Amino acid sequence: MFFRWLAFYFPLFFLVSPYTYAEKITINVGISPHQQVHRQLNFLTRGNSCDAIESDALKQASRVLIESILICQALRIGGLEPHFNFKSVSNIPRLIQQVSAGDIDLMIDSIWLALTDTNTMYVSDPILREGEIVKGIYSSKKNKAIFKVTSLKELQAYNAVSSSFWKTDWQTLKLMGITSHSVSKYAFMLRMVDAQRADFLLDDFSNREDLRQVYQNIALHPIPNVKIAIKGTRHIVINKHNSNSLKIYNALQKGLKAMRKQGTISQAFQEAGFINAKVKDWQVLCCQ
Numbered sequence: 666m667f668f669r670w671l672a673f674y675f676p677l678f679f680l681v682s683p684y685t686y687a688e689k690i691t692i693n694v695g696i697s698p699h700q701q702v703h704r705q706l707n708f709l710t711r712g713n714s715c716d717a718i719e720s721d722a723l724k725q726a727s728r729v730l731i732e733s734i735l736i737c738q739a740l741r742i743g744g745l746e747p748h749f750n751f752k753s754v755s756n757i758p759r760l761i762q763q764v765s766a767g768d769i770d771l772m773i774d775s776i777w778l779a780l781t782d783t784n785t786m787y788v789s790d791p792i793l794r795e796g797e798i799v800k801g802i803y804s805s806k807k808n809k810a811i812f813k814v815t816s817l818k819e820l821q822a823y824n825a826v827s828s829s830f831w832k833t834d835w836q837t838l839k840l841m842g843i844t845s846h847s848v849s850k851y852a853f854m855l856r857m858v859d860a861q862r863a864d865f866l867l868d869d870f871s872n873r874e875d876l877r878q879v880y881q882n883i884a885l886h887p888i889p890n891v892k893i894a895i896k897g898t899r900h901i902v903i904n905k906h907n908s909n910s911l912k913i914y915n916a917l918q919k920g921l922k923a924m925r926k927q928g929t930i931s932q933a934f935q936e937a938g939f940i941n942a943k944v945k946d947w948q949v950l951c952c953q
Contacts, residue, residue: 687746690909694749695760695769696729728869731937732792733773735930736901739920745913749773756850758830767904770913775899777833787905787914790921791898792930797940798895799949800834801887803878804865805858811865814888817841817950826854826863833897834867840952841893852881859883867893872938892947 740747752769754760761776763769765785781788802820804811814820821842827834829847838845846863848854855878857863870887871878877886901921903914924930934940 687741687744689746689748690912691748691750692740692909692913693768693770694751695754695763695772696751697754697757697760697774727871728934728939729774731933731939732775732901735792735921735924735933736771736773736917738929739924740913740916742920742923743916743918745916758849761902764902764904767907769904770907770910771901771903771917775901777831778898778900779832781900781902785905787903787910789901789903789914789917790925791900792921793899793934795896795898796894797931797934798897798899799870799892799944800867800895801870801876801892801944802865802950803858803868803885803887805861806884806886807859808861808864812886812888815891815948820891820950823864826857826866828854833895837867837893837895837952841950855880855883855885858885867895869939870941870944872941876941876943887944890947891950892944893951894949894953896952 737747737749752763754763754769757774757776760769760772760774761780764772765782767785775792778788778791802814806812811820811823814823824844824846825838826846826848827838828849829835830849835845835847846857848857854863854866858866865888866885868878868885868887870876870892873879875886877884879885901917903917904910921930931940935942
């Protein structure tokens, strides 16, 4: 479904801002290895074209992949033809540090507003707005008891794993009254839950039929019929002091505003399952 939408979307915006007239530009992009980002972004390395996308890659699109496509499209609408030079960094905290330092131009992954630094970064309009972000309570099927949870009080008997650097998630767990363990990498979180050294983690809903998240042969499933509302907005950040920083920021902003006006951004997240109709009526345990 998302692939068909892309085929419709590109010609529409090329009428407004034809990329044949766009300025070619090399952008140093930071990515992290979590959520299979390298595989998901492989389409950008083949000709560096965000319209050369394989439909198979979109069947299990993550939030990062959706945002990558939207960033690429927005830059084109804004008058740039980007060539992405990818730099892999071990985790999100280091990525943010490298944006601030100017070692990379932008992150391909959005971050919470609370993590931005306007002294060293340009901060885009929200790519995910207040009220649009909900997460599942993901656990291992080996932990059978937790899947019977129906209330926050019942969930408080279990412990979570997250990262204290993920300030919004960490604060949400505190508001929930959950005992939590902090680790540095997403992969470590999944392994802890799979090994039952932690009971659950908060994670984006996937667009798989059963909503499970799979990473490095570990499958976690959401507790059915309950979800967590996350307060805050997510943004794309660009280093403020590199030679092309303002040019990249202005192009991105122009494209995002046009896409928001048309409804493209919300449509992308809905069709890929991040804003997921399957959980629309699930009970919110916290934290509206």
